[in-house]
Amino acid sequence: MTSPRRSDQNVHTSRRQKLAARPTRECAIVDMSDGRAALLIRLMLQNGGRLSNSKRDRYDELTEAEIATMEQAVQRALATPPDV
Secondary structure, eight states, X not given: OOOHHHHHHHHHHHHHHHHHHSOOOOOOSOOOXXXXXXXXXXXXXXXXXXXXXXXXXXXXXXXXXXHHHHHHHHHHXXXXXOOO
């Protein structure tokens, strides 16, 4: 009999394999370091997919159109159910 922990590991391994098998789609919206992009995404996730007005000054190199495009991408990701 497989332990619950072992079963959970199999599910996570299977999910990683499915994700790795997906064709990747390059979609460059803006050019910035991975760390700054990750922070931007986290800030948007914390605010329902939007970058709050108080945080926008951290990204003054981005245009309003670029921010809006990033927000739309994050909102789509939030609305998409995960593959199980």
